[in-house]
Amino acid sequence: MSKIISVHSFRGGTGKSNTAANLAVSLAQMGLRVCVVDTDIQSPGIHVMFQLNPKDIDFSLNDFLWGKCEIEQTAREVFTEGSKGKVFLIPSSMRTGDIARVLKFGYDIQLLREGFMNIISRLAIDVLLIDTHPGLNEETLMSIALSDVLLIILRPDSQDYQGTAVTVEVARQIEVPQMYLLMNKVPDLFDKAETIEKAQAAFTCPVIGILPHSDEMMMLASNGIFVRQYPDHPVTREIAMVAQKIME
Amino acid sequence: MRLLRIHLSKGTRTLILIIAAALVYGVLNVYSNRLLLPSAPFIALRPQVALPFFLGFVFGPWVGFLTGFLGNMIGDGLCGYGCWNFWNWHIANGIYGLLPGLACYFGLKEIRTLRRFVIMEIIVVGTNVIAVGFAVLADLFWLKMMQFPESLNAWILPALITNIVLSFVLVPLLLVFGKFIVITVETRITLALSWLMVSIVVISATAVTWTVWSDLASQEASVRAFYSAGIVTVLVVIIGFIISVFLAHRITDPLVSLGQAARQIEEGEYRLPVLDTLDKRSDEFGQLATVMRSMASQIETRETRLKNQVAELKIEIDRTKQDEDVREIVESDYFKTLRQKARGFRATPRIDKEEEIEDVTPKDDESSSI
Numbered sequence: 001m002s003k004i005i006s007v008h009s010f011r012g013g014t015g016k017s018n019t020a021a022n023l024a025v026s027l028a029q030m031g032l033r034v035c036v037v038d039t040d041i042q043s044p045g046i047h048v049m050f051q052l053n054p055k056d057i058d059f060s061l062n063d064f065l066w067g068k069c070e071i072e073q074t075a076r077e078v079f080t081e082g083s084k085g086k087v088f089l090i091p092s093s094m095r096t097g098d099i100a101r102v103l104k105f106g107y108d109i110q111l112l113r114e115g116f117m118n119i120i121s122r123l124a125i126d127v128l129l130i131d132t133h134p135g136l137n138e139e140t141l142m143s144i145a146l147s148d149v150l151l152i153i154l155r156p157d158s159q160d161y162q163g164t165a166v167t168v169e170v171a172r173q174i175e176v177p178q179m180y181l182l183m184n185k186v187p188d189l190f191d192k193a194e195t196i197e198k199a200q201a202a203f204t205c206p207v208i209g210i211l212p213h214s215d216e217m218m219m220l221a222s223n224g225i226f227v228r229q230y231p232d233h234p235v236t237r238e239i240a241m242v243a244q245k246i247m248e
Numbered sequence: 249m250r251l252l253r254i255h256l257s258k259g260t261r262t263l264i265l266i267i268a269a270a271l272v273y274g275v276l277n278v279y280s281n282r283l284l285l286p287s288a289p290f291i292a293l294r295p296q297v298a299l300p301f302f303l304g305f306v307f308g309p310w311v312g313f314l315t316g317f318l319g320n321m322i323g324d325g326l327c328g329y330g331c332w333n334f335w336n337w338h339i340a341n342g343i344y345g346l347l348p349g350l351a352c353y354f355g356l357k358e359i360r361t362l363r364r365f366v367i368m369e370i371i372v373v374g375t376n377v378i379a380v381g382f383a384v385l386a387d388l389f390w391l392k393m394m395q396f397p398e399s400l401n402a403w404i405l406p407a408l409i410t411n412i413v414l415s416f417v418l419v420p421l422l423l424v425f426g427k428f429i430v431i432t433v434e435t436r437i438t439l440a441l442s443w444l445m446v447s448i449v450v451i452s453a454t455a456v457t458w459t460v461w462s463d464l465a466s467q468e469a470s471v472r473a474f475y476s477a478g479i480v481t482v483l484v485v486i487i488g489f490i491i492s493v494f495l496a497h498r499i500t501d502p503l504v505s506l507g508q509a510a511r512q513i514e515e516g517e518y519r520l521p522v523l524d525t526l527d528k529r530s531d532e533f534g535q536l537a538t539v540m541r542s543m544a545s546q547i548e549t550r551e552t553r554l555k556n557q558v559a560e561l562k563i564e565i566d567r568t569k570q571d572e573d574v575r576e577i578v579e580s581d582y583f584k585t586l587r588q589k590a591r592g593f594r595a596t597p598r599i600d601k602e603e604e605i606e607d608v609t610p611k612d613d614e615s616s617s618i
Contacts, residue, residue, distance in 0.1 A: 145586050
């Protein structure tokens with residue numbers, strides 16, 4: 001059974017796209033076929049992580065939503081692990097005109113769902129990973145509505161708490177079957193078990209993992225996939241653990 | 249040297265070492281016999297006595313014993329005393345290497361602390377007493393060459409005193425070169441203090457000896473008094489050593505405590521009971537201990553404060569505002585429609601993977617043909 005997972009955060013700068021990209025590679029390393037969809041049409045970015053040049057993008061998610069192409073024409077293979085594990089990427093258009101058009105007219109959930117369903121069956125995808133736009137606009141709600149799992153990224157920062165609490169409640173109202181919190185950029189001096197306990201109590205939502213603050217990750221920024229470059233790093237191990245748990 | 253090491257077995261190398269060391273020992277015995285002690289016709293100043301001790305500590309009991317035993321035999325032979333006449337002294341010289349060797353065998357390795365340094369010196373002095381004691385007893389019971397009360401001044405005391413003092417000074421030096429004594433702050437201070445003190449005593453005693461010995465030789469009573477003074481010298485050396493060990497301990501003990509304290513801070517333990525007596529000292533160590541303690545308590549305060557901040561941050565959710573925000577979204581028409589659609593989607597089974605694709609494809613073909 002395939003899984004659709006939305007990776008979301010209420011605010012920007014939480015490391016959402018970065019985490020989504022790393023999680024995708026980690027899942028592929030488990031031998032799964034993963035497709036990452038960049039639905040952050042207003043400010044796309046995940047292609048940078050996979051070193052995909054905007055000039056090389058023939059068709060984007062925008063083109064599919066406007067009926068210019070089939071969904072599988074938009075997918076680019078960006079990572080292979082062994083004989084089975086693969087990551088495909090469906091990018092968003094980087095052209096400002098395209099972005100403005102989506103902002104003005106939006107798109108239809110029925111069409112988006114069709115696209116997801118087709119890509120899952122045609123490329124035999126195990127996990128469809130949606131990189132959403134921060135906040136709770138209509139497109140994001142759409143992605144959450146179509147997901148089996150919602151993964152909410154937050155930092156241990158008071159700015160993130162209020163919005164995360166709202167997101168959890170809204171997602172509950174939209175009846176998303178599974179929901180997890182993933183805390184990112186957690187400084188070492190915080191006690192892990194205590195942080196998990198406090199977050200679960202405050203948000204009434206299970207915490208799937210704690211990603212420690214990592215200087216190496218800051219250095220790498222978006223110029224590559226962390227779990228590939230630092231295979232033995234604690235952050236990598238934690239992401240692999242999240243990948244395992246999310247597939248259970 | 250390197251070639252030899254590669255080609256020879258361990259046993260052969262040990263044998264070569266014993267023969268070479270015994271030859272050196274024997275030849276040195278011949279030459280040092282010219283440095284006869286005042287009024288002691290058979291006992292000479294023999295710095296080489298340190299050799300079997302050293303070899304015993306470093307290479308074990310057999311090498312030590314055989315070097316002393318064979319070396320003394322070779323020396324006696326070369327001097328014309330006969331190879332076997334004084335066999336008790338061969339064994340006594342063997343004991344010089346045997347006992348340190350046994351100490352090494354039973355675990356005295358790598359002297360890097362004050363404690364081990366003291367044990368080493370006790371072994372050196374003890375071995376001297378046991379070895380000379382053995383030679384004397386063997387003479388009394390088997391050889392019967394000396395008349396006892398007279399021999400005390402003629403043989404026993406001269407041999408014992410010179411050997412104790414020489415081995416006390418020279419064995420640690422050789423052990424430093426042989427890397428058996430590892431230079432740490434503790435061993436360095438102990439070595440410096442004890443060597444300084446012992447060498448002052450020995451040099452002044454030697455100077456006095458050489459100045460007066462021609463006058464002494466003729467007067468039996470003065471000779472006796474002179475060797476009693478020799479015993480005092482040994483006692484001074486030993487007492488001086490004890491004092492220098494005590495001083496070294498006063499210097500190095502704080503370092504050990506400070507090291508332990510630093511390790512405890514590393515492990516997140518900030519009470520530091522190891523510094524309890526140290527921070528009452530008025531010297532630099534006392535100041536360092538005080539600073540370390542206050543540093544630890546500041547780290548602790550900072551750590552607790554940071555931990556508490558996390559706890560505070562976690563509970564800052566405005567529930568009223570949360571409810572308002574949620575209500576604003578979920579009560580919109582868009583949201584209600586979306587929820588309905590989502591329910592519908594979840595109720596429809598999803599088509600997955602290749603095997604199911606094959607079921608789908610013909611249908612597509614049919615529909616396109618119609």
